[in-house]
Amino acid sequence: MARSPGTGAMCPDCLERRIRSDLAGSGLSFVHGVSDSPLPFASSAVVQMASDGSDQCIGSQKTCGYFVLVVLNGGKTYVDTKKCENNPLEQSLIFKDDNHCAVQADSSPGIEHVGDLQSSSSSNNQQLTVNIITKLTPVYYLGRVATTEIRDLMASYMNLSIEQDVINSLNLLCENTISGPAGLGFLSFVGFSAFDDIHPSGLVRHPNILPVLAVVESSDCCYMFQPKAPYTLENIMHYSPEALCSDWHIRFFIYQIMSALAYLHDFGVHHGNLKPSTILMSDSLWPYLSISDISHVKQNRGFGGPEGSILNSCCAEEDCSSRSIFASFNLPSSLDWSSHFKRWWTGELSNYEYLLVLNKLAGRRWGDPAFHPVMPWVIDFTVRPDENSDIGWRDLTKSKWRLAKGDEQLDFTYSSSDVPYHVSDECLSELAVCSYKARRLSKTILRSAVRSVYEPNEYPSSMQRLYQWTPDECIPEFYSDPWIFVSLHSEMSNLALPSWVTSSEEFICLHRDALESDRVSQQLHHWIDITFGYKLAGEASVEAKNVMLPPSDPSRPKSIGRRQLFTKPHPKRLISTPHSAYHNKVESCARCQRKGSNSTTDVLLNDCNPPNMFSQVDYLEEFEQATLFMELQHHLNPIYSYSNTAACCCSSVKYLKRQFSDQEVLQPDSVLSVVPDFDFGSYLECFESDDSSSIGYQELLRWKQRSCSVIEHHANDIFSIGCILAEIYLHRPLFDASLLAAYKETGMLPGALHELPVHVRLLVESCIQRQWERRPCSKHLLESPYFPPSVRSAYMFLAPLQLLCTSGDRLKYVTKLASEGTLKAMGEFAAEVCAPYCLPFVSSSRLDVDTESCLRLLKEFLKCLSVQAAKKHILPIIQKILQVPEYSHLKVSLLQDSFVRELWKKLGKQTYIEKVHPLVIANLHNSPNKITASSASIVLIGSSEELGIPITVHQTVLPLIHSFGKGLCDDGIETLVRIGGLLGESFIVKQILPLLRNVIHFCIDSSKVTKPEPQQSWNSFALIDGLSALEGLVSVLPVKAVLRELLQDQVCLHIKILMLIHLDLDVIQVAATAFVDLCLRIGPDNTVIHVLPHLKELFAELAFFQDSSAVSLPTKGLKISERNKSETIKMESRIDLVLLLYPFLASLVGIEKLREYCSTWFLLEQSLQRLYNWKFEPSSKCSISGENLKTQRFQPGNDTSSEVVPTELFNGAGSSVSQSQIPKTGWMAASKHRFRLEHGTSSDNLSASTSGNQPWFWFPSPDSSWGVPDLLGRSSGLKDELPWKIEASVLYSARAHPGALRSLEVHDDECTIFTGGVGPGFKGSIQRWELANMNCTSGYYGHEEVVNSICILSITGKVASCDGTIHIWNGQTGKLIAAHTESSTSFPLQTASVEQANMLNQDALSGGILSNAFRGSLYTTMHYMASEDKLVAGMGNGSIRFIDISRDQKLHLWKSDSAEISFSSLVSTICSSGSDKPRNGSLVASSSWIAAGLSSGYCRLLDERSGKIIAVWRAHDGHITKLASPEDHLIASSSLDKTLRIWDLRRNLSVQSNIFRSHSDGIFDFSVWGQDLLSVSRNKIALTSLSRPTNEIGHQQLVLQNLYSTDRGVKYKNMSVLSAISVLPLSRLFVVGTEDGFLKICH
DSSP states (O other), X not given: OOBOTTOOOBOHHHHHHHHHHHTTTSOXXXXXXXXXXXXXXXXXXXXXXXXXXXXXXXXXXXXXXXXXXXXXXXXXXXXXXXXXXXXXXXXXXXXXXXXXXXXXXXXXXXXXXXXXXXXXXXXXXXXXXXXXXXXXXXXXXXXXXXXXXXXXXXXXXXXXXXXXXXXXXXXXXXXXXXXXXXXXXXXXXXXXXXXXXXXXXXXXXXXXXXXXXXXXXXXXEEEEEEXXXXXXXXXXXXXXXXXXXXXXXXXXXXXXXXXXXXXXXXXXXXXXXXXXXXXXXXXXXXXXXXXXXXXXXXXXXXXXXXXXXXXXXXXSBTTOTHHHHHTTOOOOSSOOHHHHHHHHHTTSSOHHHHHHHHHXXXXXXXXXXXXXXXXXXXBOSSSOOOTTOOTTBOOTTSOHHHHHHOHHHHHXXXXXXXXXXXXXXXXXXXXXXXXXXXXXXXXXXXXXXXXXXXXXXXXXXXXXXXXXXXXXXXXXXXXXXXXXXXXXXXXXXXXXXXTTOSSHHHHHHHHHHHHTSHHHHTTHHHHHHHHTXXXXXXXXXXXXXXXXXXXXXXXXXXSOOOOOOOSSOOOOOSSOOOHHHHXXXXXXXXXXXXXXOOHHHHHHHTTOOOTTTSOXXXXXXXXXXXXXXXXXXXXXXXXXXXXXXOOOSBOSSOOOTTTOGGGOOOOTTOOOSSOOOOOHHHHHTTOOOOOSSOOOHHHHHHHHHXXXXXXXXHHHHHHHHHHHHHHHHHSSOSOOHHHHHHHHXXXXXXXXXXXXXXXXXXXXXXXXXXXXXXXXOHHHHHTSTTSOHHHHHHHXXXXXXXXXXXXXXXXXXXXXXXXXXXXXXXXXXXXXXXXXXXXXXXXXXXXXXXXXXXXXXXXXXXXXXXXXXXXXXXXXXXXHHHHOOSOOHHHHHHTSXXXXXXXXXXXXXXHIIIIIHHHHHHTTBSSOOHHHHHHHHHHHHHHHHHHOHHHHIIIIIHHHHHTTXXXXXXXXXXXXXXXXXXXXXXXXXIIIHHHHHHHHHHHHHHHTSOOOHHHHHHHXXXXXXXXXHHHHHHHHSOHHHHIIIIIXXXXXXXXXXXXXXXXXXXXXXXXXXXXXXXXXXHHHHHHHHHTGGXXXXXXXXXXXXXXXXXXXXXXXXXXXXXXXXXXXXXXXXXXXXXXXXXXXXXXXXXXXXXXXXXXXXXXXXXXXXXXXXXOOOTTSOOSOOHHHHOOEEEEOOTTSOXXXXXXTOOSSTTOOXXXXXXXXXSHHHHHHHTOOTTXXXXXXXXXXXXXXXXXXXXXXXXXXTOOHHHHHTOOSSSSOSSOOOXXXXXXXXXXXXXXXXXXXXXXXXXXXXXXXXXOGGGOEEEEEEETTTTEEEEEEOOOSSOOOEEEEETTTTEEEEESSSEEEEETTTOOEEEEEOOOXXXXXXXXXXXXXXXXXXXXXXXXXXXXXXXXXXXXXXEEEETTTTEEEEEETTSOEEEEETTTTEEEEEEOXXXXXXXXXXXXXXXXXXXXXXXXOSSSOOSSOEEEEEETTSEEEEEETTTOOEEXXXXXXXXXXXXXXXXXXXXXXXXXXXXXXXXXXXXXOGGGOOOEEEOOSSOOOEEEEETTEEEEEETTEEEEXXXXXXXXXXXXXXXXXXXXXXXXXXEEEXXXXXXXXXXXXXXXXXXXXXXXXXXXXXXX
């Protein structure tokens, strides 16, 4: 293969062949080249290592088998093969000036060999490059190509073991033990000042320097191996700018970059190429600088010569076919959009070339199927393109997606979607690219990107079919590469060309001609507007039907996306490129032979006015528009370097030993001669939190005055940092060529600097000083007040976690630090930042030895994180661990009572019940591990008493019963029984027994009907579980209760089941066992009275039972007396039931008494004698007892589905897989030793609970309210699978206030309610109610006016209440903590207009909240933002005040703008977004919003952080009484205008018609539970569901209901006016307050 020494880059095909040849056998496969220019030529490539699929975690990221190969030019080098040593070099370089270096050998330290870098040989130049690489970072393999070593090294990297020595050293340091310099050197990198003088050159990698895995030598170049980073800062800023979500995160990011830069400068090396595209980032947004991007290394990349010195317009291989394709291209290596646009506009640059430039600016990458360059389709291939005909040309004013889908479909998608959009995918998807290039791609890629099953016939066979099939745009290869049509696969035919061409070369020529034609040139700007321009956003995108589907999580990093390059319409091209200018084969082209050169273009290129085409005025207008357009797009030409001159990578001064630490180039084999002392306590003292005071401007100024640099090249890096920092805040570059030139000449700073925050502006100005000496050096910048202590602390904490070592060692290290209090020392916010890096170690841990560390780490984060942060970071980790079906020691540890209580205390009861409790229950079915199931059982039992009866029933008992028939384990049944024993007889009788009775009856009835086998199987399993639970409950209930609930005046359930001859024998045997235990429990006398009379029919049926299997066996076994007493009796036939029951009853009640009630006793005893050799012996007791009658419970096996009847069915027809026998240490043993109620104190206690006013006495029994299908379809959690059904029945009513009850607030635990109303003397009072006994335990009586709002402040125990003044008090003691008022002097007294007075229903609000509301200084309503721990208070003049609860101080005040409405209105209600997640859509673009409802009927939507009004609309025709946010994008509102409305914030608020009517009076209040909304008006309530899309709601009529009370079976209609309502979601109840002061609990 011929090679050209004068070029440095190759086309993708040649690069792939070259890498395969040089690295044959290494296991690496070529993925795509990495080009720095718009053309596909590259000197580096992405390769993939074959992986076994075992991706490893690095902190919060994963290693994958993708690597970047960087080609370093040069011939044979001096490199000897060295593998994984501390430093491979025997020499070091001391840099003296820009062009000279001295090579100092170890053997002759005093002799310098000086050479000229500019005239040095290629070998010496490469030696310098390799020396720089090895000096700055460890190279784990350095030598000639050795495929085995490369494979081993890649495997070591993927197994995370190449930096194991560093983490081992750090773990020893945590124990105050020093082992080698690795740990000490690493701590010096991350800012531990005690070791600033340690510089382990080439021994330890800086945590923000991308690893260099290997440098291997081939015949004429070297390959440098580096991991592939998933993102760059450029990706983040363009495609997911919200990923850097706060000012603190930006500071932390810049601090890391500065730390890496200080490391480079300390070795005398400057970067010289800092810009967003060269800052690499991991999945967790940890930034890296790559050695390959350092200016000197970058200048020596490529094949045979410096890449930057030549134009990358042709391949380095002389015989490459791409030379003919790109020979006529006229693209320089620099990416200067302005010059490219000028040349394109005047016809000097072709459409093809200009579009390649735009693709490069948009971040698209050659060879990457996920983000391939895009081109427009310009013809439909039906006819040969002819500019004189309109047939066959594509309409470039519309996107290909729009042409393919049609306007009607796009309009429907836009109008019917929750998030309006037209386009759901990229304009060029990975699927489309791979389908286009299917003939040239490997089958592996096709299987991964297109379809897992390779089907060659499914790919479009012709260009015309391809165009018709795809909604995506075209690729450049269809305009340039004739080989794209040729298939490499024998089973796939070539891509068929149109009939009007004879060869692929001719097609490429004609297709390219069409792209460059006048017709396309005059329309191409429309396509650019759609693909790269202003039609990607705003109203223009709506009109063009080009609205993209927004990402579900805008803060999630992305490396691809649609980048909007232009915000104004792109100018139309002045003139087309002549054919001869882009077609290089003039002699073979008929068109070139027929026509001469284009004279018009020639004139334009000579700066003359075009004749006969434009008038002078038209030309000037076009020119002015193009010039203005260029001036507005300066962001496309960013500049990050103050000096554009190429510089050597090292400083231009001679370094003096220890004169300047950042000017030295150290010896590579630097080893500590004396190991310094290390004190772990001193290291821990470095972790600090931020001061409460903000950064002082004067402090920053003093820091700036001390700034200075001593090396110009280093100062140029600092200039780049300033430009990057400004761009992160501004979202656009700070400098382009013109702005930088003006700054250099006049010192005039860009105007954009004034848009920066003050502290950022000061830092940027310091970094971009015109005099480089006045810029701060890197180390001085790290000490800037801009970086608070928490940033430095978080960096020291997290940096070791980025080491390439096993997760167990990193987990050990971070746990040790956290246990020593570092998280607490850093502060709450810094701890939250550290959580995403640390907690993934817990979720990925699979070793039992790591359990203790995982648990300790979780506990430390639970202590340090805020409630919201714990929900965001810790809760998903715990959920993931509990969801894993396999046993793990960590799961069992999490289920310990101590940790569950810590979790409960941190998250609150509601979050625990909704998110964790169902997962605990899930560990009791589907064949769980015994230890795990026991732990889960203990958690459920322990929590039941604290949860209270309503929540226990709905969240524990019902889900356990819901699991009947689904493989519920023994511990699950025992949990149900022990909860009943713990909560007492009344709980069992009123709650559990009715549920079990309903389930058993339902299963009995279902078994009588012929149904599919899976349903019958479910019936059997459910009956077994129900009978087992009933058996356990019988053992813990008093005998009187058993007789009353199961036997008196009814047929025993057990006998009903035994009578069913069609049931499985397994069910019959379990029923017989439970029956035996029941009889033993009630004793012989009660058995004779209540049981034997009902057995006559059963024994009669058994006496005449005919069984072929029984007849064939004259004797089925030995005498019963000869059986082993411990042997389980297994039923093989229904006749065996006689053996199980008759001997036992004869022994229990006596043979004579049994014969008296059994008329067929003679036949039964004959059968027993014949089949089992049994004969009654009066002198001996029967050996059959309840214990050896016990059999195994059956559960579904692995062949069954998770679906169970009636809503879910098993797939395994009739399969029955036995599970372990019920242990004697289970509830049977418990009943003997713990729960026997007729013996000992437990019986007395439980019996006592049945009398008196016991807790939760008012909670009803479920048998009258829930049907069995509803019961079995119900699951735990806040949102039921079934719609909520309200009975509108009052369970209990209590007088709460002498006057009207105005406000309600329910605590998260649903055991406490605060009511606010009119108290004695018409003053405001607040009562605290405990629901368990419906007692008022305490109250607060400090208000002078009636309370209009109550807020429970998180889980701190504080309560806020408002009567015009906000009082914050202790919810337990009622002691006042703080009070907040507004000064009346700040708000002049306002008078209400007639219209305003008429807005209010005076009857409804008499004596209420608005008596003094028109004094603007009074607070009229409150809302608590738990995520911010702030109160938001509305005022009588429409203003909004923020109050910081933790600091007890008032914050900012947003004053209303009365101009937006006709008069000033009071704020009557406030709500905020339901979560901290960013919202999508045009209206809600901020991360959090606040909605304020006004008495005038208007509603305001405001940005929570800035106070900016997002929207104002007329929501109602009257006073708005309540706002709530069921979802982040929805607002529900009610009003005295008798309507309830739902507002979708993603749509136009002024045109929505989503009204619920039917109330005849104003709606005073409503409450939201999931998708259900319960409203009150006068004495009626109404329930509605929001589950349908809001656009389908329209005008709906509410179904009104009256509340009823029941007294001695008689229903009474509630006539009291309802004033407030609140839902208890966990208890499935709701409470209402009335105008006459009553508090009522309803269901």
